[in-house]
Amino acid sequence: MDLSIIIPSFNERENIRPIVKRIHEAVSPVGIDYEIWFVDDSNDDTVEVLNEVAESDERVHVHHRVNARGLASAVVQGFELASGRYLVVMDADLQHPPELLPEIYDRLQNGIDLVIPSRFVEGGSDGGLGPLRKFISWTARVIGQLALHRLRKISDCTSGFFGLRRDVLRGADLNPIGWKILIEILVKGNYRTVHELGYAFLARDAGESKMSLKEQWNYFRHLVRLVSQSPLDRRFFLFCLIGLSGVVVNEIVLMILLYGVHLSDMRASVIASLVAMLSNYIWNDQITWRSKGEGHKWNVKLPLFVGISLVGIAITTLVMHVLKLAGVSVPIGQAVGILVSTVWSYLMNNRVTWREVDKAKRYDIVVTREETSASRVRS
Numbered sequence: 001m002d003l004s005i006i007i008p009s010f011n012e013r014e015n016i017r018p019i020v021k022r023i024h025e026a027v028s029p030v031g032i033d034y035e036i037w038f039v040d041d042s043n044d045d046t047v048e049v050l051n052e053v054a055e056s057d058e059r060v061h062v063h064h065r066v067n068a069r070g071l072a073s074a075v076v077q078g079f080e081l082a083s084g085r086y087l088v089v090m091d092a093d094l095q096h097p098p099e100l101l102p103e104i105y106d107r108l109q110n111g112i113d114l115v116i117p118s119r120f121v122e123g124g125s126d127g128g129l130g131p132l133r134k135f136i137s138w139t140a141r142v143i144g145q146l147a148l149h150r151l152r153k154i155s156d157c158t159s160g161f162f163g164l165r166r167d168v169l170r171g172a173d174l175n176p177i178g179w180k181i182l183i184e185i186l187v188k189g190n191y192r193t194v195h196e197l198g199y200a201f202l203a204r205d206a207g208e209s210k211m212s213l214k215e216q217w218n219y220f221r222h223l224v225r226l227v228s229q230s231p232l233d234r235r236f237f238l239f240c241l242i243g244l245s246g247v248v249v250n251e252i253v254l255m256i257l258l259y260g261v262h263l264s265d266m267r268a269s270v271i272a273s274l275v276a277m278l279s280n281y282i283w284n285d286q287i288t289w290r291s292k293g294e295g296h297k298w299n300v301k302l303p304l305f306v307g308i309s310l311v312g313i314a315i316t317t318l319v320m321h322v323l324k325l326a327g328v329s330v331p332i333g334q335a336v337g338i339l340v341s342t343v344w345s346y347l348m349n350n351r352v353t354w355r356e357v358d359k360a361k362r363y364d365i366v367v368t369r370e371e372t373s374a375s376r377v378r379s
């Protein structure tokens, strides 16, 4: 089997026949041997429509799940059922034009690992969403891209429309929450090349949207889980947590020195800060960058860490001061300064102290892009 098209469906009775027809019209002339797998969680009579279609068309298969919900888990089930060398996932509601299938197939056959039709490259559009949905969707993408490095180069990383070679899933333990199966694959999949095709995402023709606030929450939970499982993405969050723990260490040591040892305020404050810095260094070395004897020795790393931290303090004060001149209050200016200096010292420690850049580069992926072609405009 060349191509398996996996379609998660939930109460899409009006869309089933049209999508099967349009897939057939798009794919048959090109001579691609294909099958369609509907993984259906409907609680209306969609499954009856699906069964009728499947009876009259041997390329159509239906897997109905009773009492199960979840777009992403339906797709994972589809991957298990499908037998194609190449897999395409698309929605049932015709927002994803089946006319793109031959192009997706072509790129996969030419050796691309992941093909992602994109609303956000030249020629693409997401006219199918209202302004509020567009804003929510943009925010979700930006948060995802900040949290997970593998999403950064992908313009439509939350798309529900994509194609992949089966090999991409080899060894990937897919365990998504909610809807966004593509982010799960982007983070855990086995791939080097990604190709984006611009396309116009259209408004739903029939049936109702199943997007809800609960799905936004699920997306957030999904991101947290992926970050916690990814050593590289976890790092920045660990660095921030350790930074916060340093504040607690600083205060405790300060109190001991002030009220237990009766040192002067100035001495107590400086020693407390140094102890906190040392504690931060040790935790970062053991947890954040988990250094295993490679790279610099401690007698290089510790001074670098201390130096970067001191410059960080200077950056905080500088930002606060500049913002104060611009009329911003000191506490808010200080907060922005802390944010800037945290990002700065994270990046510097990552590059200079623990030298992680080269390792990250080795796993780099290559993304290529294509604007809308004439055939896609017509669709």
Ligand SMILES: Nc1nc2c(ncn2[C@@H]2O[C@H](COP(=O)(O)OP(=O)(O)OP(=O)(O)O)[C@@H](O)[C@H]2O)c(=O)[nH]1
Pocket: 007, 008, 009, 010, 011, 012, 039, 040, 041, 068, 069, 070, 071, 074, 090, 091, 092, 093, 095, 128, 129, 160, 204, 208, 209, 210, 211
């Ligand atoms: N199997 C399964 N499919 C689902 C589930 N929830 C949604 N779907 C399907 O996933 C696809 C995307 O859902 P939509 O409601 O179209 O979501 P959307 O495209 O973000 O929203 P609209 O733009 O309003 O259509 C559709 O094919 C749905 O039928 C589910 O729990 N299980």
Ligand SMILES: [Mg+2]
Pocket: 091, 093, 095, 204
């Ligand atoms: Mg839809």
